[in-house]
Amino acid sequence: MITRIVRIEEKNPNPPEMKELGEIIKRGGLVAFPTETVYGLGGDALNPESSKKIYAAKGRPSDNPLIVHIAREEDLDALVSEIPENAKLLSDAFWPGPLTMILKKSPLVPTETTGGLDTVAVRFPSHRTAQELIKAGGGYIAAPSANLSGKPSPTLAKYVLEDLDGRVDAIIDGGDIPIGLESTIVDLTGDVPMILRPGYITKKMLESVLGEVKTDPTILDANSKERPKAPGMRYRHYAPKGELTIVEGSREDVIDYINRALSDAGEADLKTGVIATNETAAFYCADIVKKAGNRNAPEETAASLYRILREFDDENVEVIYSESFQEDGIGDAVMNRLLKAAGHKKIVL
Numbered sequence: 001m002i003t004r005i006v007r008i009e010e011k012n013p014n015p016p017e018m019k020e021l022g023e024i025i026k027r028g029g030l031v032a033f034p035t036e037t038v039y040g041l042g043g044d045a046l047n048p049e050s051s052k053k054i055y056a057a058k059g060r061p062s063d064n065p066l067i068v069h070i071a072r073e074e075d076l077d078a079l080v081s082e083i084p085e086n087a088k089l090l091s092d093a094f095w096p097g098p099l100t101m102i103l104k105k106s107p108l109v110p111t112e113t114t115g116g117l118d119t120v121a122v123r124f125p126s127h128r129t130a131q132e133l134i135k136a137g138g139g140y141i142a143a144p145s146a147n148l149s150g151k152p153s154p155t156l157a158k159y160v161l162e163d164l165d166g167r168v169d170a171i172i173d174g175g176d177i178p179i180g181l182e183s184t185i186v187d188l189t190g191d192v193p194m195i196l197r198p199g200y201i202t203k204k205m206l207e208s209v210l211g212e213v214k215t216d217p218t219i220l221d222a223n224s225k226e227r228p229k230a231p232g233m234r235y236r237h238y239a240p241k242g243e244l245t246i247v248e249g250s251r252e253d254v255i256d257y258i259n260r261a262l263s264d265a266g267e268a269d270l271k272t273g274v275i276a277t278n279e280t281a282a283f284y285c286a287d288i289v290k291k292a293g294n295r296n297a298p299e300e301t302a303a304s305l306y307r308i309l310r311e312f313d314d315e316n317v318e319v320i321y322s323e324s325f326q327e328d329g330i331g332d333a334v335m336n337r338l339l340k341a342a343g344h345k346k347i348v349l
Helices: 017-026 048-058 073-079 085-094 128-136 157-164 203-210 251-267 298-314 330-341
Strands: 004-007 031-033 040-044 067-069 099-104 119-123 170-173 184-187 194-197 243-248 272-276 288-291 319-323 346-348
Touching (some): 017 031, 017 128, 017 170, 031 128, 040 048, 040 128, 073 119, 085 099, 251 319, 272 298, 298 330
Parallel strands (some): 067 119, 272 288
Antiparallel strands (some): 031 040
8 A cells, every 4th residue: 555645734734635535434434634732543433444544554442442533613513422520621622622422322423433332422622624524534533643553643734644655545744743642531421520531631630520520540550350431541652662660759869870871871882861851850860861842841841742652763862761750731641651651660769
């Protein structure tokens, strides 16, 4: 398969090529496309064979549910057996945007798309190019992140091509992605709404609309055997090629520990890297030090994290240390992704 690259700017999201890209989706093909969170790998959500192709292209376990993307709020009706009041409240507050809701599915949605579950994950992205592709493709596009399973999610089209060249029909190059982390996923099928994956829409934001909201305790549990209701709950994700370790403690202790570990790695002739804040980057003696943004600006870390992990792969870094980041707001999502990327390897000083 020859993978076609199509450049589409969000300021002009519906050029003549979009109709052709939509036809690829309708015929059962796959198109990778930009969203406001990360690049997605899209196929017809209502076609079981398309969902099978997505799993095959990514090398993704087939019990790991796909998110169905829509471009009109009213299209949710066809996908679910009922729309509870809390779903209406959340859609009014956060759609279109980086929020995925899990609801009881309708018979229209094949179990190949839902990982065998009787629930469906749905989101209405705010990225205009994504919206136009969804409309052109029939209105319902299943789309996980557009990367090989387990690797860092792509925030640039070149990384989509690196992973999926020859595996997908087309890639829409929409430039940089603004948010840089996948959508928040909230399960609305229980008595109390529950966050299954943290993201840009924070727990505090959800609580401002719904009142009580819980966070699934297995999110940070590396040994959970529960069947995943949402993408990324069980399997290792976002991992660079190099061995990643997170170090938590006071600023001085973290810098001292990481530099001693870097020295040991250097003596073993291993290429080293560090993920640091702008304030601390100059204190490390790694081969490569990446700045993830200001200490008190977790949205900057979110936007840069996957790019940094991909760059370490490009630069053949073998041992990576990362500072721990504040776990507040979107910082929760940053640490969730970092822990998964590190296989939950964390040093607490």
